[in-house]
Amino acid sequence: MDKLKLIIRNAFIGGVVILLPLVILGLFFRWLFRTVTDLIQPFTDLFIKWTQAPEMLGDLVVILLIILACILVGSITATGIGRYLHAKFDHHLQRLAPGYQMVKDIVNQLFGDRSNSPFKSGAVAEVQVFGIDTPTSVTAIVTSKHEDGRYTVFVPTGPNPTTGFVFHVAAECVKLRPDIKVESAIRTIISCGAGSSQLFKFGSVPKENKENVNGVTTADVTSLTRE
DSSP states (O other): OHHHHHHHHHHHHHHHHHHHHHHHHHHHHHHHHHHHHHHTHHHHHHHHHHHOOOHHHHHHHHHHHHHHHHHHHHHHHTSHHHHHHHHHHHHHHHHHOTTHHHHHHHHHHHHSOOTTOHHHHOEEEEEOTTOTTSOOOEEEEEEEEOTTSOEEEEEEOSSOTTSEEEEEEOGGGEEEOTTSOHHHHHHHHHTTTTTHHHHTTTOOOOSSOOBOTTSOBTGGGGGSOOO
8 A cells, every 4th residue: 555655656747847837937938928929018909909800910010010020120230320329329228217227238238249248158166255264165157357356256046047246366366177068067057056065076186278168278268258
């Protein structure tokens, strides 16, 4: 009887593990669709008023029109005159709306050119943010090296690595890890530290021109943007 209960319990847990992510994903897309349709509701109402179409069709048509508008604007700003007009527009909007630049930077970080992103060009490091005398260290990404030898590092927070803290630390507090991919370090942060023992099991790495997978060498860190 106990064996049967154990089998049923394990089967139930296995089913939950398989189905729950699908349910959560479905709820997320449902929430996303409702959020988008609420935002475009005034345009949908106009379309329905003009065409007498069903609301679902109105939502889909408006979303399609927004996508086409984004493609059109992107195509225009790819031209010389488009870049000029966009620069002028940005200049005036930054003066009128102080928070515009911050929102623009966040959007560019998420969807724009990621060549300057620390997740693309940075180097993984173990950093003793509380000082060299404190053995506690954090997983960090080096984003800059100062002329006096200090490093600026970004410490992502789990499970959302796009948020975190910026520290300016002495060189002796930074142990560069060119043997670790940025993607691998980010995975341990998303999983709240799970897998870190496997990731850092190799110990310290000599500071030499050893290339890691994302193309950053230990020596290349010195070429990061100086402050």
